[in-house]
Structure formats: structure tokens, C-alpha cells
Amino acid sequence: MKYSSQAVAKPYFIFALALLAGEILFGLLMATQYLFGDFLFPLIPFNVLRMVHTNLLIVLILFGFMGATYYLIPEESERELWSPWLAKVTFWVFAVAGVVTILGYLLVPYATLAEITFNTLLPTMGREFLEQPTIIKIGIVFVVLSYILNVTMTVIKGRKTVITTVLLTGLFGLAFFFLFAFYLPENLVMDKLFWWFVVHLWVEATWELILGALLAFVLIKVSGIDREHIDKWLYLIIAMTLVSGLVGTGHHFYFMGAPEYWLWLGSISSAVEPLPFFLMILFAYTVTKQRKIQYDNKMALTWAKGTAVMGFLGAGVWGFMHTLAPVNFYTHGTQLTAAHGHLSFYGAYIMIIFTIISYAMPILRGRPKGNCAKAQKVELSAFWLMNIGMMGLTLALTVAGVMQIIQQRTGVNPLGFMEVQATIAPVYYTRIAFGLMVFIGLITYFTSFFIKEEKAK
Amino acid sequence: MIERITKSMAKNIYLGGGLFALLIFTGLTFDTVQQIPKRSNDDKITPSVAAGKNLWEVNNCVGCHTILGEGAYYAPELGNVFQRRGGSDEAGFKEYMKGWMAAQPMSEPNRRKMPQFNLSDKEVDSISDFLIWTSKVNANQWPPNIEG
Numbered sequence: 001m002k003y004s005s006q007a008v009a010k011p012y013f014i015f016a017l018a019l020l021a022g023e024i025l026f027g028l029l030m031a032t033q034y035l036f037g038d039f040l041f042p043l044i045p046f047n048v049l050r051m052v053h054t055n056l057l058i059v060l061i062l063f064g065f066m067g068a069t070y071y072l073i074p075e076e077s078e079r080e081l082w083s084p085w086l087a088k089v090t091f092w093v094f095a096v097a098g099v100v101t102i103l104g105y106l107l108v109p110y111a112t113l114a115e116i117t118f119n120t121l122l123p124t125m126g127r128e129f130l131e132q133p134t135i136i137k138i139g140i141v142f143v144v145l146s147y148i149l150n151v152t153m154t155v156i157k158g159r160k161t162v163i164t165t166v167l168l169t170g171l172f173g174l175a176f177f178f179l180f181a182f183y184l185p186e187n188l189v190m191d192k193l194f195w196w197f198v199v200h201l202w203v204e205a206t207w208e209l210i211l212g213a214l215l216a217f218v219l220i221k222v223s224g225i226d227r228e229h230i231d232k233w234l235y236l237i238i239a240m241t242l243v244s245g246l247v248g249t250g251h252h253f254y255f256m257g258a259p260e261y262w263l264w265l266g267s268i269s270s271a272v273e274p275l276p277f278f279l280m281i282l283f284a285y286t287v288t289k290q291r292k293i294q295y296d297n298k299m300a301l302t303w304a305k306g307t308a309v310m311g312f313l314g315a316g317v318w319g320f321m322h323t324l325a326p327v328n329f330y331t332h333g334t335q336l337t338a339a340h341g342h343l344s345f346y347g348a349y350i351m352i353i354f355t356i357i358s359y360a361m362p363i364l365r366g367r368p369k370g371n372c373a374k375a376q377k378v379e380l381s382a383f384w385l386m387n388i389g390m391m392g393l394t395l396a397l398t399v400a401g402v403m404q405i406i407q408q409r410t411g412v413n414p415l416g417f418m419e420v421q422a423t424i425a426p427v428y429y430t431r432i433a434f435g436l437m438v439f440i441g442l443i444t445y446f447t448s449f450f451i452k453e454e455k456a457k
Numbered sequence: 458m459i460e461r462i463t464k465s466m467a468k469n470i471y472l473g474g475g476l477f478a479l480l481i482f483t484g485l486t487f488d489t490v491q492q493i494p495k496r497s498n499d500d501k502i503t504p505s506v507a508a509g510k511n512l513w514e515v516n517n518c519v520g521c522h523t524i525l526g527e528g529a530y531y532a533p534e535l536g537n538v539f540q541r542r543g544g545s546d547e548a549g550f551k552e553y554m555k556g557w558m559a560a561q562p563m564s565e566p567n568r569r570k571m572p573q574f575n576l577s578d579k580e581v582d583s584i585s586d587f588l589i590w591t592s593k594v595n596a597n598q599w600p601p602n603i604e605g
Contacts, residue, residue: 034531037569042562045572046531047520111574114515126514128528184514186507188591189497192527193489228464235467236459242475246482255599256525259492263597265485269478282459330601333526333534409601416604417533418569 001363003074005081010364011091012067013357017446019060019098020350024439026053031432035425044106051105051131057345058129059098064353065210066090066147069167071360072217073151077158086150094143101136123184127195130181137181144175162231163213163220166238170209177201189257196252203345204315205245208276211311211352212237215280215304218359222301224293233283237276244272251323255332263325270323274316277348280308297370299379300359307355310347310387318343318394330409335424336401343394346386354383354445367453375451378444385441392434400427496595508580509587516574523605525596531569534605539585539592541603547589554585 001007030049033039040049074081081087104113110126117133119125124134132140148171155164180197216234220227250266284305295301318340322331331337358379362370370376407420415423493499513519518535519528525536542557543550558581562570576584 033569035567037567039567041570042572045521045570047517047529050520050529050531051517110517110520111515119515123511123514126517126519128519131517131520186502186510187493187497187499188510188524188587189493189594190490191510192525193486193493232462232464232467233459235464235471236462239467239471239474242471243478246475246478247485249482250485253489255596256527257493257497257594257596258489259496260597261485262489286459329599332599333523333528333530335530338530408604414602414604421569 001368003080005084005087006071006074006360007364008081008084008087008091009067009071009360011088012063012070013361013364015091015095016060016063016067016353017357019056019063021439021442021446022102023053023056023060024435024442026056028432028435028439031428031435034428035432047110048105051110052102054129055101055105055131059094061207061345061349061353062144063094064349064356065207065214066094068214068353068356068360069147069151069171071356071364072214073154073164073167074158076161076164076217077154079154079158082150082153082157086146090143090146090150093139097136097139097143101132104133105131122182124182127184127191129199130195134182141175141178144171144178148172148175161227162234163216166209166216166234167213170206170213173206173209174202177206192256193253193258196249200249200252201246203349204248204273205242207349208241208245209238211307211348212241212276212280214352214356215284215307218300218304218355219284219287221359222293222295222297222304223287223291224295225287225290230287233279233286237279237283240272240276240279244269244275248273251325251328254325254328267324271320273323274312274320277308277312277316281312284308295370297359297362297376299370299376299383300355302380302383303351303355303358306383306387307347307351310343310351310390312347313391314340314343314345314347314394318398330405331401334401334404334409335397336405339394339397339401342397343390346390361449371448372451372454374454375448378448378451382441382445382448385444386438387441389434389437389439389441392437393431396427396431396434400424400431403427498590498593501590501593503586505583505586506590507587509583509585509590512576512580512584513587516576521571524591525594526599532571534600535588535591536594536596537592537600537603537605539589541605543589547585550589551582551585554588555581558584 026049029040030046030053033046033049070081070087113133114125117135119134122134124137125131151171152168155168177197180194183194185191212234216230220230247265248270250262251270253262253266288301288305322328322336322340403424404420407415407423408417521529521532523530523534539545539550542553555578558576561573
């Protein structure tokens with residue numbers, strides 16, 4: 001650790017991982033309720049399980065991004081963080097707000113939560129992923145602003161690099177587009193249009209900038225390659241991200257009341273969306289081939305390559321599968337969407353957080369050469385358990401989606417939704433099994449933190 | 458190919474391409490916002506439709522159902538439930554909805570359950586009005602068939 005203020009990243013990483021455990025656990029509960037409708041009902045209805053599952057995901061990624069930023073910004077800027085104190089306060093405010101929100105979902109009916117948090121004053125609740133009470137959303141704005149202030153001040157006062165510029169651009173975009181969460185018109189179609197400004201422009205534009213910057217940082221560190229070379233890759237990746245991802249928002253506008261031109265505009269531009277992820281694979285593997293040092297912490301590079309590959313599969317391949325309007329006409333709102341959602345969030349965003357944690361955590365814990373060989377071996381098994389588990393559950397959901405489309409949306413005598421779901425049951429069992437594998441993988445990953453250093457002889 | 462691109466070329470592609478895409482997207486958004494009122498029958502949004510949308514939100518219906526294909530995939534699509542369950546007859550659909558909402562949760566063991574939301578008849582009518590309005594949005598002929 002070159003700068004002592006980098007240590008503020010540690011609680012962010014630990015909390016992100018704890019939330020991830022909760023997220024997967026709630027995923028398993030949902031998967032069970034999918035098959036046994038009486039499981040946990042009426043104690044925790046499906047919509048509540050789902051809110052907890054998806055909100056934990058979003059919050060844990062934000063914690064991961066924050067931890068990653070606080071770790072890398074001092075090193076990139078070659079100075080201490082502008083205010084380590086503010087970063088610590090931000091952590092606690094965000095953590096408490098997150099826990100309170102989750103408890104609110106679990107302890108009172110959602111309509112009551114809306115009432116006691118005065119949703120009528122400024123209604124923002126009840127939309128997918130934006131379920132948080134308005135007051136919590138306002139809190140998130142303040143947390144993000146204090147975070148951006150801290151990062152910006154550090155960058156301004158220190159060395160400016162391409163990585164920090166790209167990262168800051170992503171963060172400002174993240175903050176700006178979140179403001180659309182406060183716009184809730186009476187017209188459902190307008191509501192949907194601007195809802196995507198938060199959701200799509202986060203995950204398929206601004207977050208990808210952050211992802212690119214984090215990946216570039218770790219690859220510089222583990223390869224020893226000249227920064228000029230890395231910068232060029234980063235620019236190309238984010239150029240393709242913006243060129244495809246902005247107009248690519250149109251792939252959500254096909255069937256929600258927006259004009260027809262989105263059918264072809266959305267198809268053309270989102271067909272390019274796999275490209276930035278493909279470039280990430282080329283990037284990671286080229287850097288590996290040309291690396292100038294043998295970095296002792298091998299797992300950091302393994303996770304970085306994994307991010308590129310799984311991100312490409314989840315966001316690129318599984319996204320392309322149903323992004324063209326004539327295909328999406330049949331796949332829209334089926335289990336195929338869920339399949340894509342799971343693998344892309346995992347491949348791109350959960351794995352980049354594993355990458356940065358795997359790189360930074362040993363250093364933060366006073367192990368500059370990485371964890372011992374035994375710990376790395378355990379971490380490698382965790383890597384494969386989680387990757388294979390995620391791949392398996394994605395394939396299961398893909399099969400479920402195809403079965404759903406064929407039975408419910410094609411042919412002369414289509415079956416009803418509930419009948420079709422009953423026929424998919426065996427596939428949903430497979431999904432639980434692979435979900436369990438992911439959870440076991442995460443536990444294995446946790447145990448790798450507790451393996452003691454071998455004593456030097 | 459990538460070897461021949463210099464860092465400053467890559468930077469220009471990023472700035473130029475990004476700005477170009479942003480301008481196109483912003484322009485198209487303005488046009489879309491102009492077209493939505495007509496395509497969605499904005500003038501038919503009565504106070505009851507708006508109240509129904511609010512009830513849809515504060516009861517987190519989208520946590521289980523999809524509406525125009527967006528939401529959760531645990532329960533059926535409701536964008537066209539007016540045609541599917543109401544046969545496009547408004548009075549009949551409203552009666553059906555009152556009966557349906559009152560019957561929840563159903564007793565069939567291990568069927569996926571819908572909670573009891575304890576809504577008044579007037580509130581259920583509002584939700585029906587909202588779903589009837591939604592079913593008439595011009596969504597480019599989606600969904601493929603009545604099953605949603």
C-alpha cells in the first residue's frame with residue numbers, strides 16, 4: 001500500500017462481499033418459491049424477496065465501485081485521498097441506509113412502507129430496481145455526491161491519468177442519470193422511457209466506463225506494461241461502449257409504446273454492444289501475453305481475464321441473442337431476459353469487483369506479494385465453482401425461456417402462463433442446483449481469506 | 458489492426474463517437490417524447506387511471522408481474538390482461554377483477570401465491586382502469602398473442 005488513505009477501501013470491500021452473500025441467499029429463496037408457492041408465503045411474498053435480491057445487487061456493486069475507487073485514486077493521483085474522514089462517514093451513512101431499506105422491505109408491507117416514508121409527497125417508489133423509498137433515494141444522491149466530491153478533489157490536486165478521467169466520467173454519468181429516478185409521470189409509457197435512462201444508461205453505458213477503468217488499472221499493475229499502451233485500449237473500449245450503448249438504449253423501446261423507428265435503430269446499434277466486451281477479451285489476453293513482470297498474486301490476473309470472458313458471454317453473447325427486434329418480439333419479458341440479466345451482472349460487474357478485491361485486499365492486509373499459494377489455490381476453486389454455477393443457472397434459465405416462448409407465444413393453441421410454468425419445473429430444479437453451487441463457491445472464496453500465511457523457514 | 462491505432466486516434470474516436478451518439482440519442486428522445494402522447498392516448502388518462510397506476514406502484518405489482526414485458530417473470534403479463542380476462546368488455550373486466558382480487562391468496566397447495574392487498578372496490582376499479590388504458594397503448598403489435 002503506497003498511501004495510507006487507501007485503507008478506507010477495506011470496509012467497502014468487506015461490506016460488498018457480505019451483501020453478495022445475502023443477495024445469493026435471497027436468490028436461492030426465490031428459486032425455491034418458484035417451485036413451491038407456499039414456501040415462506042405469506043411471510044415473505046415473492047415481490048419482497050425479489051426487491052431484496054435486486055437491491056442488494058445494486059448496492060453491493062456501488063459499494064464495490066466505491067471501495068475500488070478509494071483504493072486506486074490515491075495511487076493514480078500520487079497523493080493521499082482528499083478526505084479519508086469523509087470516505088469513512090459516507091461508508092457508514094450508506095451502510096445504515098442500505099440495511100434500513102432492506103429491513104423496511106422485510107418488516108412491513110410495501111404499501112405501508114410507501115405511506116410511512118411519505119411517498120405521496122414525491123412519488124418515486126414501486127418501479128423495478130427503483131423500489132427504495134424517496135427519502136432513501138435522496139440519501140443515495142448525497143452519498144454519491146460526497147463520494148464524487150472526494151474523488152474529484154483528489155484527482156484535481158494530483159496526477160491526472162486516463163484511468164482517473166474515464167472513471168470520473170463514469171461516476172458523473174452515474175450520478176446524473178440517477179436523477180431520472182425522481183421523475184415519475186402519470187403516463188406509463190413516459191415513465192418507462194425515462195426509467196431506462198437510469199437502468200440502461202447505468203449498466204450499459206456509465207458503469208461500463210467504470211468497469212473499463214478498473215480493469216485497466218489492475219492490468220497495468222499485474223502486467224507491468226507501459227501505461228500508453230493500456231490507455232489506447234481503454235479509449236477504444238469506452239468509445240465502442242458509448243457508440244453502441246447510448247442509441248442501444250433503443251432495444252428497450254421496441255414494445256413499450258415508443259415509435260417504430262426504435263425497432264431498427266435499437267437493433268442496429270445494440271448489435272454492436274458485444275464489441276466493447278470482445279475488445280476487453282482481446283485487451284486482457286494481449287496484456288497477459290506481453291506482460292513484463294510475473295506478478296505473484298496470480299489470482300488477480302485470473303479474475304481480470306475471467307471478467308472479460310464472462311462479461312462478453314453474459315452481456316455480449318446473451319445480450320445479442322435477443323436484442324434484434326424480430327427476435328425480441330418473442331423473447332421480451334421471458335426467462336431469457338432473466339438468463340441474460342444474471343450472466344451479464346455477474347460476468348461484468350460482480351467479477352470486476354472480485355478482480356479488484358483479489359488484487360487490493362492482500363495488499364491492504366499487508367501481503368504485497370499476494371496471498372500464499374494455498375489460499376490462492378482455494379480462491380481458484382472458488383473462481384471455477386462460481387463461474388460454472390453461474391453458467392449452469394444461465395443455461396437453465398435459457399432453456400426455461402425457450403420452453404416458455406414455444407409453448408406460450410407460438411403455435412395455434414398457445415398455453416397460458418401458469419400452465420407453461422408448471423411444465424418448466426424440472427428446469428427450475430436444475431437452476432436451484434447451480435445456484436447452490438454459486439453459493440458454495442462464494443463460501444469457498446470467503447474461506448480463502450482465513451488461510452494463514454505459511455511461516456517462512 | 459489495433460497495433461496501428463495510436464493513443465490519440467483512440468481518444469478522438471472516443472470523444473467524437475461518444476458525442477455523436479449522445480447527440481443522436483438526445484434528439485431521438487425529444488422526438489419520442491413528442492410522439493408518446495398520441496401513441497399512448499395520453500388524453501384518456503383520467504384521475505382513476507392515474508390512481509390505478511399509483512396503486513400499481515405502491516403495492517409493487519411489478520415485483521411479480523410484467524407490464525408491456527417489463528417487470529418480474531413470476532406471474533403473468535398484465536399489459537393485455539383486459540383482452541385476455543375481460544374479453545375487451547370494460548364492465549365485465551371490472552367485475553372479474555373484483556372477484557379475482559378478493560379471492561387472493563388462493564388455497565391450491567404450492568401454487569404460486571398472490572398476496573391479499575385489502576383494496577376497496579373503488580381502488581380495484583382504478584387498477585382496472587389503469588390496465589384498460591395500458592392495453593390500448595400502441596406497443597408495435599406486442600405481445601405476439603393473447604397469452605402475453
